[in-house]
Amino acid sequence: MSQPIVTDTPAGTPAVPTSAPDRARAQRRRRRQRIGTAVRFVAALALCAVLLFPLYWMVVVALSSRAELLGGTLRLWPRELTLSNVERVFAAFPVLTWFGNSVAISLTVSLLTVTVNLMAGYAFAHLRFRGSNVLFLLCLSTMMLPVQVIMVALFELVTGMGLYGSYWAVILPSAASAFGIFLARQFILGIPRDLIEAARLDGAGNWSVFSRIVLPLSKPLIAVLFFMSLLQSWNDFAWPLIALKQNELFTLPIGLLYLQGQFGSDYGGTMAFALLDVAPMVAIFLIFQRYFIQGFARSGIR
Known part of the structure; x- marks a missing residue:
């Protein structure tokens, strides 16, 4: 029965697995860590999108023309950017x-x-x-x-x-x-x-x-x-x-x-x-x- 080969490593550093089962377990652990990191990143990105969407929509409505707002054709991004809303508020x-x-x-x-x-x-x-x-x-x-x-x-x-x-x-x-x-x-x-x-x-x-x-x-x-x-x-x-x-x-x-x-x-x-x-x-x-x-x-x- 073959025995795993143990190599000398400096003190304080983890030993590198040399046997096939150890290498397979290490690869599965790294794969799970990468998947967990990706899931957390996607969840954080989705949460940020939900929290920032009201602020984004505020910017879209503020920069949309009055005709576009009254016509009910408002999109996720206005067809034409305008500062008429800001100018009207400052004037009034x-x-x-x-x-x-x-x-x-x-x-x-x-x-x-x-x-x-x-x-x-x-x-x-x-x-x-x-x-x-x-x-x-x-x-x-x-x-x-x-x-x-x-x-x-x-x-x-x-x-x-x-x-x-x-x-x-x-x-x-x-x-x-x-x-x-x-x-x-x-x-x-x-x-x-x-x-x-x-x-x-x-x-x-x-x-x-x-x-x-x-x-x-x-x-x-x-x-x-x-x-x-x-x-x-x-x-x-x-x-x-x-x-x-x-x-x-x-x-x-x-x-x-x-x-x-x-x-x-x-x-x-x-x-x-x-x-x-x-x-x-x-x-x-x-x-x-x-x-x-x-x-x-x-x-x-x-």
Whole structure:
């Protein structure tokens, strides 16, 4: 009976099978791996097509002529590309003003949210004070309350402070989020405690530890918090509709209301307007997706 030939291999490298049965098993294993990779690739490609088709259809409708839209002959790609829908929307509404309002409100909310959430997350992660766990649980419990429950009380609050009808009526109520605080706490707990203890032994205070150690190591977390708050503030509709009363202070989601007619809708103009609303968020996600994924992975969120 023949015995497999064993060859000397360097330490740490797998032995190459030399017998016929071993080679056959290795070939079958490689074949299964290639088939599995191909199946996963096809499944991922199909899922991407399903998720991206609404965005693609938005682009098609926005670039189609009005005659093609009204004639019911719309195809997967328009016969003639046109910017008439975009031009009509820009001529009829102050789109640039609404876009600037959305940018100003969203950036301010995002900066405030990142600052408050990082500080609160560091406090809950490394500062020990009486009632910290109870306060953290109370903070998390607010995530179970829909915003519609507190709108009346919030409206009375901003009206009593004299902020109704201004940017700050939209910005200040969104300056922190319970989920952002939770995410920041989980991320900061993953930072090696030895670094923080070594800094404190060298005489560093809480602010020095936070600014010199925690912040430089929290770039993925900052990207996640910034993008989440920016996306939420950019798409917020209900509260800005209540808190803003002047037309020149409206944001893009509120502006979409003006494109809804009483007896019909301008689908081409609506899609052109919606494309302007969606495009900045898609671009920001594509640019910062690496930090976005790292922040979730290191925070223990799956």
